[in-house]
Amino acid sequence: MAVIEVRDIHKRYGETIAVDGVDFDVEAGEIFGVLGRNGAGKTTTVEIVEGLRTPDAGMVRVLGLDPVRDRKALRTVLGVQLQEGMLPDKATAGELVRLYRSFYADGADPERLLGQLGLDDKRDTFVDELSGGQLQRLSIALALVGRPRVAVLDELTSGLDPRARRDTWQLIEQVRAAGVTILLVTHFMDEAQRLCDRIAVFDRGRIAALDTPEGLVRRTHGGGGTSLDEAFLAVTDADADAHADTDTDVDADVDVNADVTVLDDVLRDAGGPDGEVRR
Numbered sequence: 001m002a003v004i005e006v007r008d009i010h011k012r013y014g015e016t017i018a019v020d021g022v023d024f025d026v027e028a029g030e031i032f033g034v035l036g037r038n039g040a041g042k043t044t045t046v047e048i049v050e051g052l053r054t055p056d057a058g059m060v061r062v063l064g065l066d067p068v069r070d071r072k073a074l075r076t077v078l079g080v081q082l083q084e085g086m087l088p089d090k091a092t093a094g095e096l097v098r099l100y101r102s103f104y105a106d107g108a109d110p111e112r113l114l115g116q117l118g119l120d121d122k123r124d125t126f127v128d129e130l131s132g133g134q135l136q137r138l139s140i141a142l143a144l145v146g147r148p149r150v151a152v153l154d155e156l157t158s159g160l161d162p163r164a165r166r167d168t169w170q171l172i173e174q175v176r177a178a179g180v181t182i183l184l185v186t187h188f189m190d191e192a193q194r195l196c197d198r199i200a201v202f203d204r205g206r207i208a209a210l211d212t213p214e215g216l217v218r219r220t221h222g223g224g225g226t227s228l229d230e231a232f233l234a235v236t237d238a239d240a241d242a243h244a245d246t247d248t249d250v251d252a253d254v255d256v257n258a259d260v261t262v263l264d265d266v267l268r269d270a271g272g273p274d275g276e277v278r279r
């Protein structure tokens, strides 16, 4: 059974269609990347998975739990990286990690986790005195301190310096090695390439392509693609062309057949066979 099942979810805000029929499965122990341009529907989708937003239609299960109906049970198995501004200013980093740890029966050692995230010397520092990167690392610590079975990490390494990014990637690899399933929203291609087993590229509320990083690169430029950056641009540009009211010239660099078939690929690849998962 997939750890995360997402079936044909839809969400609109007034006239804005944020999510327009999204389907995917995340398998146990997988790092599943969610990529896409600004406003593509990534955050809405992952917040529906977390139970923070309710879909207008469709179905989500996390370890068989309904994120809205089974919210309490889900909290004990799901770790969520909170966004900036969601933490109390006048609590210290150490207090918060220990507090979150106390919510779980079998959590991680708070001191060790603070050390792994390079926050040992910040344990007595108030939230409003932490730098942006330190706050980011604290939010990762809070997502992981309950030793969750599933973690949703949104903008994992935004604002981190290069050393902290690499340390964080290593930590995430250790977390995955411990069997945790991870849904990772990112704008960074190097991060997606390094960490993700499969990637869903979102565009206009839909999944425009779903494949391994290698598979996405391979399908670019008729098989001659060399980077995930290129693949991302080709997939999202192709989808934009498919939505355009008037005919537009396809970028000469992009394989035309790949463009024409991209939506078919999406339908075929969504929830694709386990064999696609890179190990």
Ligand SMILES: Nc1ncnc2c1ncn2[C@@H]1O[C@H](COP(=O)(O)OP(=O)(O)OP(=O)(O)O)[C@@H](O)[C@H]1O
Binding pocket: 013, 016, 017, 018, 036, 037, 038, 039, 040, 041, 042, 043, 044, 045
């Ligand atoms: N609470 C809201 N009320 C109204 N519109 C919203 C709300 N949240 C998101 N939207 C709209 O829904 C669409 C999808 O937004 P969403 O935040 O899911 O995108 P995203 O892919 O996470 O973008 P980004 O990369 O910029 O974070 C956007 O057009 C956005 O303006």
